[in-house]
Amino acid sequence: MKVSLFITCLSDAIFPRVGEAMVRLLARYGVSLEFPPIQTCCGQPAFNSGYWNEARTTAKTIIEAFEDSDFVIAPSGSCAGMVHHYPKLFEHDPAMLDRALALQSKTYEFTQFLVNVLGVTDVGATFRHKVTYHPSCHGSRLMGIKDEPMALMTHVKGLEFVPLPHAEDCCGFGGTFAVKMSDISGAMVSEKSDHVKETEAEVLVGLDMACLMNIAGNLRYRNEPVKVMHLAELLYEGVQ
Known part of the structure; x- marks a missing residue:
């Protein structure tokens, strides 16, 4: 293979x-x-x-x-x-x-x-932090990604999952959208950061670094101490 x-x-x-x-x-x-x-x-x-x-x-x-x-x-x-x-x-x-x-x-x-494909939902990871999850638009709407990340996080020992309010809302990046309509994009990511803060999570996880980069930049601008990670990073950190 x-x-x-x-x-x-x-x-x-x-x-x-x-x-x-x-x-x-x-x-x-x-x-x-x-x-x-x-x-x-x-x-x-x-x-x-x-x-x-x-x-x-x-x-x-x-x-x-x-x-x-x-x-x-x-x-x-x-x-x-x-x-x-x-x-x-x-x-x-x-x-x-x-x-x-x-x-x-x-x-x-x-x-x-x-x-x-591999049938793996438990990688044997441990991650003792409060975590929330942003489901990126393209992944969830175009690729149909929904249960897979949740199945993986559910099996991470010590992980406390907190649902993100209005999680399905776009983060405002949208590639060229963030350049062409920067004011609207900025308002959208600011609203997304507000919801991340509501969860009181230590870590925001996702599956698309474009979205996570956008949200992380806004969180840093606001001096919010939330770590932003791709789910692959979280899982690998948890098995080391």
Whole structure:
């Protein structure tokens, strides 16, 4: 079984510990993640901005990078969700459409792969902190991620879970949305931080570093002492 890591831009450039945590966790279950070096941006910024020709260019590179993989695992529901948009990009190109559908069928967000493919819900982690969880929009709405992260957190010893009020509300990042409509974006992330503070949690966890980066920046601006982590980081920290 050839399993490949689709690291995504933010995790690669800014949050490499997320990728390291994924690699080390999955190695405990006999999964050796490969890393095709030609992988690049998923094309979502161009796609969302209407530059579909440019999005096709990057999509073709991603399709080529993972052509021989049995599974493709990403630490981001947003970027994995973009791969699921690829068939739309190539709907008038039958040859590329077939390749896009093949990639779509084998691309998973990290917790989906761990829980639904490997059947793992208990990694043996201990994490004695009060934790709340932000379900990112793309992961929950496009990828259908709902029960998987909760199943994993439920089995973490010592973890006290506190539901996040209005958890389903967007954090306001939205990629280019945060640039084009910065005032609205700022108001949305400020409201999200208010809800995080309501929980009195020590740690905010999520599955997409774009959203977590946005919320973490607002929390730091407000001098709120909340640690922000990707779930893979939390799980790996708990098993060390």
